[in-house]
Amino acid sequence: MSDNFDFDELEEILRRVREQQGKTAENVESEPEPSDAFAPVEPPKPREETVPVEPPKEEEKPRVKKQKVKKKKPLKPSGAIIRANVKTRLLPAVKSALGKVFTKRLGIAVLAVAVIAGVVFGGIKLYDYSKVAYLKPYVEKYGIDYPEGIRKEFCDAYGKDQRTAGTLIFDDNGKEIPVGGKSKKDLGVIELGSTVLEEQHLRSVALYSSALEQYYCTAKAYKSSSQHVVFKTLFDDEEYQVVAAYYANTNAKNDNGYVFPYNAWGNLTERSFKSYIDRVNTRSLYITGAKLDYEGYYLSVNMPTEKQPDSRFVLLCKRIERKRDFEKITKTKANKRIRHTQAWYDEHKQQNPYRLASNWYPQIYTDTTETKTRQLTEKDF
Numbered sequence: 001m002s003d004n005f006d007f008d009e010l011e012e013i014l015r016r017v018r019e020q021q022g023k024t025a026e027n028v029e030s031e032p033e034p035s036d037a038f039a040p041v042e043p044p045k046p047r048e049e050t051v052p053v054e055p056p057k058e059e060e061k062p063r064v065k066k067q068k069v070k071k072k073k074p075l076k077p078s079g080a081i082i083r084a085n086v087k088t089r090l091l092p093a094v095k096s097a098l099g100k101v102f103t104k105r106l107g108i109a110v111l112a113v114a115v116i117a118g119v120v121f122g123g124i125k126l127y128d129y130s131k132v133a134y135l136k137p138y139v140e141k142y143g144i145d146y147p148e149g150i151r152k153e154f155c156d157a158y159g160k161d162q163r164t165a166g167t168l169i170f171d172d173n174g175k176e177i178p179v180g181g182k183s184k185k186d187l188g189v190i191e192l193g194s195t196v197l198e199e200q201h202l203r204s205v206a207l208y209s210s211a212l213e214q215y216y217c218t219a220k221a222y223k224s225s226s227q228h229v230v231f232k233t234l235f236d237d238e239e240y241q242v243v244a245a246y247y248a249n250t251n252a253k254n255d256n257g258y259v260f261p262y263n264a265w266g267n268l269t270e271r272s273f274k275s276y277i278d279r280v281n282t283r284s285l286y287i288t289g290a291k292l293d294y295e296g297y298y299l300s301v302n303m304p305t306e307k308q309p310d311s312r313f314v315l316l317c318k319r320i321e322r323k324r325d326f327e328k329i330t331k332t333k334a335n336k337r338i339r340h341t342q343a344w345y346d347e348h349k350q351q352n353p354y355r356l357a358s359n360w361y362p363q364i365y366t367d368t369t370e371t372k373t374r375q376l377t378e379k380d381f
Contacts, residue, residue: 171226219286266364
C-alpha cells in the first residue's frame with residue numbers, strides 16, 4: 001500500500017455508506033452491524049417481489065335462531081304485604097292529604113250534595129214505582145205478569161184472558177166491541193198470528209156479529225158510512241179508515257181447493273204486500289182510490305155474512321196518524337169485474353178469468369232487522 005493511504009479517511013467512507021443504507025431500507029430489518037469497524041461490508045440483498053395473497057376463506061356457518069330469553073316476571077307482593085303497606089303508608093298519607101284539603105265548609109257542601117242526590121234518586125224510584133203500582137192488585141189477583149205499559153182499563157180483561165187485545169169502535173154504530181180470545185156474541189177475537197204486543201204491518205180481527213156489513217156492502221153504502229174506526233189497544237188508541245170491502249170464500253171446494261188468506265197477518269215483505277193488495281182489489285166490491293202504500297199499517301176485520309154461502313165479509317182498514325187528518329172518500333164506484341169463486345162462475349155459466357192465477361200466501365219477516373223471512377202456507381190459517 002501507498003504510504004499516503006489514510007485509514008481514517010477509509011473509516012469515514014464506510015461510516016457514510018452505512019448511514020446511506022439505513023435511510024433507503026424502510027421497514028426492512030437489517031442484521032445487527034458487526035462491532036468490528038473493519039469487517040467487510042455485505043451488499044444489501046435484493047427485495048423479493050411481493051405477491052398479494054388472498055386471505056383464507058371462512059367456512060359458512062348455518063343460521064342459528066336466537067332463542068328469546070324469557071324475562072322473569074317480578075314477584076307479586078303477597079296479600080299480607082299489600083295490606084300492611086295500605087295500613088302503614090297509604091291510609092296515613094290519604095288522611096293527611098284530606099286533612100289539608102277537606103275543610104269544614106267543603107264537608108258541609110259535600111254532605112248537602114249527597115242529601116240532594118239521595119232525594120232525587122229516591123224521587124225517581126218513587127216515580128218509576130208509581131207507574132207500575134196500579135198493577136200490584138191485579139198481579140196478586142190473577143197471578144200473571146202484565147206487559148209493560150198496559151192501560152188500567154184492560155187489566156181485568158187481560159188477567160182473565162191473555163189474548164185480550166183491546167176494543168174496536170166503529171163510528172157507524174158507536175158500539176165498543178171488546179177484542180179478546182173467547183167467542184161470545186158481540187165480541188171480536190184477535191186472529192192467531194196477529195198481536196198488539198208489538199207493532200205489526202198487518203193485523204187481523206174476527207168479529208162474531210155481522211152488524212157492520214150493512215154500512216159497507218155497496219158503493220152507495222160506503223159513501224154514506226163514517227169510514228172511521230178506532231182500535232183501542234192495550235197501550236194506545238189507533239185511528240183507521242176503511243179503504244176496501246169484499247167477500248172471501250171459506251170453503252176450499254168452492255174455489256179449486258184454494259181459500260184466499262183474508263186473515264193474513266205479520267210484517268209482509270214489499271213484494272208480498274203488493275200481491276196482497278192486488279188480490280184484495282180484484283175482490284173489492286167497489287173502488288175507493290185510496291193509496292195503499294207499503295209504508296202504512298193495516299187492520300183487516302172479518303165478520304160472518306148471510307149474503308154469500310161459505311163466506312166472510314171483510315173490511316180492510318188503513319191507519320191514519322191523527323183524526324184531524326181524516327178525510328172521507330166520496331169518489332167511489334162499483335167494481336164491475338169482481339173476482340168470484342170457481343163455484344160462482346160455474347153457477348152463472350161463465351168462464352173464470354182468474355183460473356190461471358197462482359194461489360197467494362203471505363211472506364213475512366221473522367226478525368226485527370227484516371233480513372229473515374218465512375213463507376206462510378194454508379196451514380197457518
